Amino acid sequence: MEFDFMRKIYFLLFLVWCTNAVNAQNNVLNGMPMPAHVQTNNAKCRVVKSFSAAVVGHPGQRVYSATTRTLRRLDERVGLFFKQGNIANIDTSHNATLLVQVHQPAQLQLYEDESYQLQISDTQIRITAPTDLGALHAMETLLQILSVDAQGYYFPGVNITDTPRFAWRGLLLDVCLHWMPMDVIKRTLDGMAAVKLNVFHFHFSEDQAFRVESKVYPLLTQLGAEGNFFTQDEVKEIIAYASDRGIRVVPEIDVPGHATAMIKAYPALASIPRKYELQRYYGVFDPTLDVTKEYTYQFLDTLFGEMAALFPDAYFHIGGDENTGKDWENSPSIQAYMQQHGIANGHDLQTAFNSRLLPILNKYHKKVMGWDEILQPGVPKDIVIQSWRGGDPFYASIKQGYTALLSTGYYIDLIQPADYHYLVDPAPDSILLSDEERKRILGGEATMWTEHTTAETVDSRIWPRTAAIAERLWSAKEIRDVNDMYRRLDIISLRLEELGSTHLKNKAMLMRRLSNGYDTKALEVLVDVIEPLKIYERNEGDTMYNVFSPYTKIADVATPDQKVARSFRNLVDAYLVNPQVSVQKEITGHLQLWQENDAAFMQLVQRSPVLQEAVILSKNLSIIAGYGLQAMQYLNGKAQPTTQWKAAATTALKKASTQGGRCDLQVVTAIEKLVNAVKVK
Structure with a gap:
């Protein structure tokens, strides 16, 4: 008896220990x-x-x-x-x-x-x-x-x-397309440190602006920044702030393309003599440095020397992307130079240009890195490739002996969901690489281009999704459970807010502005199930938005990877596999809320006409929610569907797939699954 009693005591203690250990x-x-x-x-x-x-x-x-x-x-x-x-x-x-x-x-x-x-x-x-x-x-x-x-x-x-899996775990922040002041930089660095990112890629030269003070070429900011730029003392402050958090700062001066701001300030750099103004729209433009002039190399030698002294990191990014080559083709002097020197095309001319830059930057003890386009035959092996196009070219560069890092799949400005970024691996097992080749993959960088982002909204585009990228670059490749990632992402989101990130609180602020008042409930219900158009669809043709456009519209309040919409999709998937009553009630609750919300939203539009562009989204949400409720009734055997009903529901769902206000509904496919699950006799 005593033995049995003690055995039970030990067993209970063991259970307590296990429970504590599990917790x-x-x-x-x-x-x-x-x-x-x-x-x-x-x-x-x-x-x-x-x-x-x-x-x-x-x-x-x-x-x-x-x-x-x-x-x-x-x-x-x-x-x-x-x-x-x-x-x-x-x-x-x-x-x-x-x-x-x-x-x-x-x-x-x-x-x-x-x-x-x-x-x-x-x-x-x-x-x-x-x-x-x-x-x-x-x-x-x-x-x-x-x-x-x-x-x-x-x-x-x-x-x-x-210990981290990859040595280079970065975030690029573009401060040119939209100005990002010091407070944005600092809270971004704080967030990076929290998720163990260690490289801040500082992109400060573009067609729209040049954002770092040059004392040897002061016109770069006097004519190329419209008053919004970082002084050299402020750059030193950023570098010190980053260093205190264990983060390197890598500068980028993009050449020879994306250089309109430089050319406006110093027109002698231009390939074509014309009047230059800062670009007001976004996209790829023709202005390009004339790389056949010695003046260009003297200019860049002096500028790079000044910036190399300002930025202590060993790496210096020269851009090199998206040079159309059209200004080179239309310049008689450049064409004559190419013919004289046996240069067959623009790619070869850019390779020759990069070859001239390498010794300049090496002279200042810098290692050169650039985007995919700098990788051309004959480029020395000691450059670093940052791949934005990825795929076979990225791994081909590794196999050719180049060191590289991946940004393909980590373009967070494209509004893609966290699980998409999370499952992109710089060195997947599916790619056949030797151990030495894998060592040449430095890691990766998330890229925050700011065409459609302001200081008010940039945090909601960076966080919390970039934490998922940070885990991919730090943790073991076997850590790939998407559901658990999202669970933890909700927790880390609150920790990032503690550090000053505005990705949560600015959403409520922007909704009050759009609603023209404190009552934002109807707008919130709609915003919870919409996302901005992805990839480059929001500004298709690059002509709808410019640097002065308002970025306080519903597409700016809507954030990537909406939790309510994602949860609803998961509920529907679970219900169709196992129709539990509790799940049914949750689905029905969402659908009823969305169906009834349109009336309240239309009242909101009366006091805030800026929301007129979202009326079609609200109406479509209400209509398809109604069809979803009917589908639930049919699936529960409470009514008999007709072919006419299913045809009408299918038509409504197709209409709801169209965008409004530069956004689209994120619950259409889930409601469509419910409708498709209904069998019509």
Whole structure:
């Protein structure tokens, strides 16, 4: 009897341990990116008022700043008024609640060690890292796994060993097509650090503007920026801010195409003598530098030298994309030069141009990188290719011996869903590459081009989807569960908002503006199931929008990858496989809301005519929701459908597939599935 009793006690204790371990595991698995190796236990390190932090080893200043930010961010979340202030090099107690041990400060350069170990017991959190970069990443992981139970906040017991899969994990932010001021830059860098991105690609020269001060060529901003540019002191501030978060800053000056702003400021650079103005529309334009003039190389040598001194990173991006070559073709002097030097076509001329730039930038101790187009026969192997076209050309460049990184599939400005980006892998198993070839894939970069994005909306285009890309570039390739990714993406979205991202709160603000009042419910119901047109459909032909167009319309309030629409699609799929009553009620609830919302939306339009463009969306949503409700009745055997009903429903669904207000409905296919599931005798 005593043996049986003790066996039951041990079994119960085992169940408690397992439950605690599972809870700890679940808390850890809320993070993003997912760590490489995680072991959990039933420990709980409680967060109390006396929580303290210390740094030991040879860390460098960056870790003290990061530990201070971690302490403040933690206190802002738990509200306990920690006694400790800023962490300094006198805070070295090995008994601190959070002990950060770093072997040495890292250089901000490619292939630095970013690994870390995070160990949590009941009494202490220990971070151990070879470099300060690993310690910064560990602190972000720590903040992501903060947990709560009936007794308050705690960190679950874990032993995490983590390191990134790819060395180059970047985000390009274009500040030319629309101006992005300093506060946007800083909160973007904060978000990047939170999800362990480590390269900020600073795209500041375009047809529409040149956005960084040049003291040797001051007209670049005087004539090419219309008052919106970063001074060199502000650039240094950005670089320091990024460095403090373990992020490199790589500059891009796009040449020889996309150079209208440069040519307007210095017309002697032009291939064709004509009057130049900053481009007001978006797209690909003909103005191109004359790469047959020595003046062009003298100009670029001086400019690149100035910018190379300003930006300390080893890499310098020269663009090289989308040169139409038309101005070269229409220039008699350039054609004569090509004939004289045996240059067959524009591609060969651009290759010759790139070959001239390489020694210039090498002279300033920079490694050259550019877009796909710079990869032409004869280009030296020491350039880095950033691929925006991807596919076979990307892997062909790797096999030819070039180092490259992938942006294809990571163009977040194209409004594609997070799962699309998440499943794009720079080095998939489906591509046959040797180990040496795989090493030449540096990683990838998300790209935020700002044709249709302003400072008010840019965060909603970057976040939270870029966190999914960050996980693809950091975590193991086997981490591919889309449903779990979306679950965690909802959590990380709130953490990003804590850091100042406006991707959630600006949506409500813009809806109040569009509604011309505080009551936005009818608009919110509609916005929850629409998304802006994807890829390049919103500005088809590149003539509807220009740099002065209003970006406060319904397409700007609508965000990519709407959760309500995605959840509804999942509900329908689940119901058609297993028609549970609870799922049926959820589907019916959505459909009833959408059917009834049109009347309220039309009242809203009366006080806010700017919403007139969305009337067709609201009406179509109401109509197809009605057909969805009828389909549910038929599927439940409460009525008998007719062929006329199904034909009418099919026609309505087809009509609802058309766009309105530069948006489209995201629940059409799900309601169509319900209608198609109805069998007509």
